[in-house]
Amino acid sequence: MDENVFQLEMVSVRLVKETPLLSDKPFSSPEDVVEFIGERLSQMDREVVCVIHLNNANMPINCHIASMGALSYAVVEPRELFKASFLSNASSMILVHNHPSGVLRPSPDDTRMTDRLLQVAGLMGVQLLDHIIVGGNNQEYFSFRSQKLISYQSIKYTSDYHALSFDEVGLVAEEGWER
Numbered sequence: 524m525d526e527n528v529f530q531l532e533m534v535s536v537r538l539v540k541e542t543p544l545l546s547d548k549p550f551s552s553p554e555d556v557v558e559f560i561g562e563r564l565s566q567m568d569r570e571v572v573c574v575i576h577l578n579n580a581n582m583p584i585n586c587h588i589a590s591m592g593a594l595s596y597a598v599v600e601p602r603e604l605f606k607a608s609f610l611s612n613a614s615s616m617i618l619v620h621n622h623p624s625g626v627l628r629p630s631p632d633d634t635r636m637t638d639r640l641l642q643v644a645g646l647m648g649v650q651l652l653d654h655i656i657v658g659g660n661n662q663e664y665f666s667f668r669s670q671k672l673i674s675y676q677s678i679k680y681t682s683d684y685h686a687l688s689f690d691e692v693g694l695v696a697e698e699g700w701e702r
Contacts, residue, residue, distance in 0.1 A: 535613065537610075549577075550577060550582075550583060551581065552618065553653060553664060553666035553669055554656055557655065557657055558574065558578055559575075560573065560586060560619055561655075561657040561661045561664060562618075563617060564620070565657050565659065565661040567621050567623060569592055569597075569623060570591075570592040570593065570594070570596055570597035570620060570622070570623065571590070571591050571645060572588070572590040572592070572619075572620040572679070573586055573587060573588045573619050574586070574587050574589055574607065574616050574617070574619070575616065575617045576607060576613035576615075576616050577607055577613060577614065577615045577616065577617065577620060577652070578612075578613065578614055581652075584612075584613055585611055586609040589604050589607075595623075595624070596630075598618075601643040604616070604640065605643070605647055607676040608647075609649075610693070614649065615649060615652050616650070616651055616652065617651075617652050617654075618636075618651065618654040618655070619654075619656075620654075621656070621658050622657075622658035623642070624658065625659030625660075627657075627664060627665040628665065629656060629665060629667070633654070636654075637654045641673065651673065652673075653668035653669075654666075654667040654668075655667075
């Protein structure tokens with residue numbers, strides 16, 4: 524075999540099912556979600572971020588732990604949240620994370636993450652229904668949706684390639700693909 528031949532590795536991504544969490548009813552409110560997973564997350568000693576994937580009838584398909592962080596933060600990237608969404612064929616998702624301190628007020632990072640996920644979800648076609656923060660004794664929670672902090676704007680796409688503007692999203696149109 525020629526030493527100069529480039530070898531491109533083939534990979535596959537699969538959804539691996541683990542021990543199920545059981546729900547026999549669709550989610551119609553933050554209370555349903557908190558009842559379903561809130562107690563488990565409230566008992567964690569560090570921040571844990573999970574995403575619950577739902578079908579068109581708002582029945583939970585699965586729950587994916589996307590990040591296990593430290594005492595007061597967890598790093599979450601949208602691509603980590605959406606991997607399981609696509610593999611699950613989810614139509615919507617609910618982001619849930621805990622605050623071990625019991626303080627349920629969203630941090631600036633929580634708010635930025637929610638804003639970013641709303642933007643990405645709109646583009647990806649998987650609706651973000653809510654972002655819920657649980658903690659303490661699991662008797663209380665913070666729901667971005669209940670606080671009317673989640674809204675959906677209609678995304679309009681241009682059909683004229685001359686009207687594309689990459690500056691709006693921070694991209695620079697250059698020749699080649701170098702970064």
